[in-house]
Amino acid sequence: MSERYDVLVTRPIMDEPLARLRERCDVTVHENEFGIPRDELLQVVRGRHALITMLTEKVDAELLAAAGPQLRIVANHAVGFDNVNLHDCTAAGVMATNTPDVLTDTTADTAFALLMAAARRIGEGERFLRSGRAWIWGPLMMLGRDVHHKTIGIVGFGRIGQAVARRAKGFGMDVIYTDAIQLPAEVEAETGARRVEMDELLERSDFVSIHTNLTPETRHLFGKEQFARMKDTAVLVNSSRGPVVDEAALAEALASGEIFAAGLDVFENEPEVHPGLLTLENAVVIPHLGSATVDTRDAMGNLAVDNVFAAMDGVRPPTLLNPEAFAG
Ligand code: DGY
Numbered sequence: 001m002s003e004r005y006d007v008l009v010t011r012p013i014m015d016e017p018l019a020r021l022r023e024r025c026d027v028t029v030h031e032n033e034f035g036i037p038r039d040e041l042l043q044v045v046r047g048r049h050a051l052i053t054m055l056t057e058k059v060d061a062e063l064l065a066a067a068g069p070q071l072r073i074v075a076n077h078a079v080g081f082d083n084v085n086l087h088d089c090t091a092a093g094v095m096a097t098n099t100p101d102v103l104t105d106t107t108a109d110t111a112f113a114l115l116m117a118a119a120r121r122i123g124e125g126e127r128f129l130r131s132g133r134a135w136i137w138g139p140l141m142m143l144g145r146d147v148h149h150k151t152i153g154i155v156g157f158g159r160i161g162q163a164v165a166r167r168a169k170g171f172g173m174d175v176i177y178t179d180a181i182q183l184p185a186e187v188e189a190e191t192g193a194r195r196v197e198m199d200e201l202l203e204r205s206d207f208v209s210i211h212t213n214l215t216p217e218t219r220h221l222f223g224k225e226q227f228a229r230m231k232d233t234a235v236l237v238n239s240s241r242g243p244v245v246d247e248a249a250l251a252e253a254l255a256s257g258e259i260f261a262a263g264l265d266v267f268e269n270e271p272e273v274h275p276g277l278l279t280l281e282n283a284v285v286i287p288h289l290g291s292a293t294v295d296t297r298d299a300m301g302n303l304a305v306d307n308v309f310a311a312m313d314g315v316r317p318p319t320l321l322n323p324e325a326f327a328g
Contacts (some may be wrong), residue, residue, distance in 0.1 A: 007028070008045055011054050011077075013052065013297070014298045016301070017302045017305045030044065036057070043066075045067040053074055054078065076304075079291075080241060081098045081321060084098075090324045096321045098321055103299070104159045114286070115209060120145075122284070124142065145261075147171055152208075153196075155198075155209070156178075156212030178197065202226055207236075213241070214243055218244050220243070223249045227249060235259070240266060245268065262277075264277070265286050
């Protein structure tokens with residue numbers, strides 16, 4: 001039986017994975033609605049063997065050094081790991097893991113919900129009805145845009161992008177995508193998607209849904225120039241990472257009618273939202289809820305715990321991001 005690990009969980013997670021973790025580890029859960037201030041985080045990581053971190057914590061050389069040489073694993077409770085410096089983890093001999101696959105369908109559902117809500121003015125309609133203003137059904141009232149049989153352009157055709165394509169196929173949509181790599185013919189056949197260049201995607205799509213990782217290359221991938229290329233009837237959906245979109249440019253494009261609407265789960269300076277977006281009726285905004293369902297958060301927690309247990313047992317964690325750090 002391996003030694004008990006001392007584990008810090010930086011935000012409360014679901015009960016079931018937490019109970020599993022407690023069976024084999026001494027666990028401290030940091031209870032703070034707004035996350036751990038950096039200064040405090042640098043203190044509370046000291047002496048831990050494992051950290052279960054959130055996308056809100058920056059995992060870098062400073063944090064790893066503050067934890068100390070006994071640290072074995074940082075299990076990020078998210079599929080995105082732009083908050084984790086893999087190079088620093090490897091240099092410190094610390095394994096880093098994420099939570100892919102278990103949230104793919106849930107996040108794709110969220111992207112599609114935003115797409116539908118933005119196209120059909122659901123948020124605006126709800127606000128209108130709750131305002132108590134007088135109304136009666138009318139042929140010109142609050143007209144949106146059809147979703148079915150339109151063209152969707154998916155930017156980043158990984159697991160979540162492909163899951164969005166499957167949903168779009170069910171709506172009879174024409175699916176095009178951009179990605180650094182050409183997907184195998186079987187994937188294209190199954191999802192009904194075809195790879196095109198970015199400019200073509202922007203010009204042809206009625207809906208553009210972003211599913212790229214955040215990297216230096218994808219920061220502000222969407223700005224003034226891209227919005228100008230899009231149709232003025234187009235809807236933009238972002239459920240990837242906020243900084244992929246230049247939020248000020250988006251607020252301008254929505255206000256001027258350069259594009260029809262946007263559905264946003266993520267923001268450039270999260271948790272802040274560009275004030276321009278908050279006053280626009282054609283922006284549907286939700287607070288980073290992409291994977292926020294009971295089942296999926298159970299699964300994410302369990303996968304993070306599986307990764308910690310693997311590290312304890314000296315076996316390769318199931319979703320290891322830096323194999324170089326695995327001692328075997
Ligand atoms: C992720 O996992 O990266 C999402 O953004 C949060 O669920």
